[in-house]
Amino acid sequence: MYQQFDLQLDPALYSLDAEEKAFFRALTGINNDNELKAHVIAVQKKAFEVYTHPCIRTFDFAWLKMSRLPAYGNLLAMAQERPDPILLDVGCCLGTDVRRAVVDGFPVGNVVATDISQALWDLGHELFRSSPAHLPFRFVRGNVFDPAFLTPALPLPTSPTVTPALPAQRLTSLAPLQGRVSAIYAGAFFHLFSFAHQEHLARLLAGLLAPAPGSLIFGAHGGRPTPSVWAPAPGASMDCHAPDSWRALWVRVFGEAGVRVAVEAHLRTTERGGRDFFGTWPGNAQPFHVLEWSVTRL
Numbered sequence: 001m002y003q004q005f006d007l008q009l010d011p012a013l014y015s016l017d018a019e020e021k022a023f024f025r026a027l028t029g030i031n032n033d034n035e036l037k038a039h040v041i042a043v044q045k046k047a048f049e050v051y052t053h054p055c056i057r058t059f060d061f062a063w064l065k066m067s068r069l070p071a072y073g074n075l076l077a078m079a080q081e082r083p084d085p086i087l088l089d090v091g092c093c094l095g096t097d098v099r100r101a102v103v104d105g106f107p108v109g110n111v112v113a114t115d116i117s118q119a120l121w122d123l124g125h126e127l128f129r130s131s132p133a134h135l136p137f138r139f140v141r142g143n144v145f146d147p148a149f150l151t152p153a154l155p156l157p158t159s160p161t162v163t164p165a166l167p168a169q170r171l172t173s174l175a176p177l178q179g180r181v182s183a184i185y186a187g188a189f190f191h192l193f194s195f196a197h198q199e200h201l202a203r204l205l206a207g208l209l210a211p212a213p214g215s216l217i218f219g220a221h222g223g224r225p226t227p228s229v230w231a232p233a234p235g236a237s238m239d240c241h242a243p244d245s246w247r248a249l250w251v252r253v254f255g256e257a258g259v260r261v262a263v264e265a266h267l268r269t270t271e272r273g274g275r276d277f278f279g280t281w282p283g284n285a286q287p288f289h290v291l292e293w294s295v296t297r298l
């Protein structure tokens with residue numbers, strides 16, 4: 001299980017690349033690099049009080065990640081090809097990735113972002129100087145493992161059915177999205193949970209997926225060359241799949257409902273400003289691998 005740690009903030013870890021700085025400049029209107037850094041660090045401090053987690057400490061929450069995955073082009077294509085495709089970001093944190101998708105053309109009214117923390121989502125508005133009135137994402141707070149919030153359901157059989165648009169009323173759970181979501185994104189999310197919970201989560205997300213061929217679940221999180229527990233430091237451990245075991249998991253989850261999927265999965269070793277996710281931890285000799293993946297209905 002991925003645990004909470006005794007971590008201290010370190011402003012020296014701030015490292016937005018050129019594309020990310022341009023993205024922040026465009027959305028916040030802050031054009032001076034030093035001002036931008038001070039602004040991001042100020043929001044980071046508040047976020048860290050809510051969620052004492054490495055992804056806040058390393059500024060991971062401000063990185064563009066979804067748009068750099070191989071399946072991202074398929075997501076953007078859906079916005080052109082489907083009448084009302086729904087994008088769901090599970091564990092959206094401050095909402096950096098969904099903002100990128102909207103800038104790149106995905107209709108904001110069709111995006112649902114969900115997280116267990118309302119406070120982190122609200123801090124996203126502070127980070128990007130946006131307001132819910134002007135950026136009408138649907139945000140719905142909840143725990144994905146709470147069956148009242150995300151009720152387990154078998155994946156629908158694949159068919160060319162056109163999925164109805166998002167209901168107009170405010171969402172209070174993910175129940176209205178069962179079998180209706182064209183694309184589900186899960187960034188740095190699965191690795192928070194045990195192997196057993198990861199498989200359960202895969203089943204829960206599979207039940208949300210729209211029946212049309214091409215419907216997509218994709219993401220990235222910690223992985224290893226063999227399925228194993230990554231334990232970089234005392235008190236920190238992560239249940240990590242390997243590409244083969246991750247592919248097998250999704251084929252099993254959908255196969256039980258007679259649904260065929262194509263699964264892409266590969267590992268990437270992180271090289272982010274010379275520091276990996278846990279690279280600044282003393283005694284950490286184990287590199288952090290990112291498992292990048294997508295599951296597509298055939």
Ligand SMILES: C[S@@+](CC[C@H](N)C(=O)[O-])C[C@H]1O[C@@H](n2cnc3c(N)ncnc32)[C@H](O)[C@@H]1O
Pocket residue numbers: 051053055060061065090091092093094114115116117120142143144145186187188189192
């Ligand atoms: C490591 S962050 C990843 C955030 C973002 N997707 C990214 O790639 O940077 C994990 C997020 O999952 C949320 N989270 C943790 N457990 C959750 C749960 N059971 N249900 C919903 N969200 C959860 C946390 O609040 C946090 O925002």
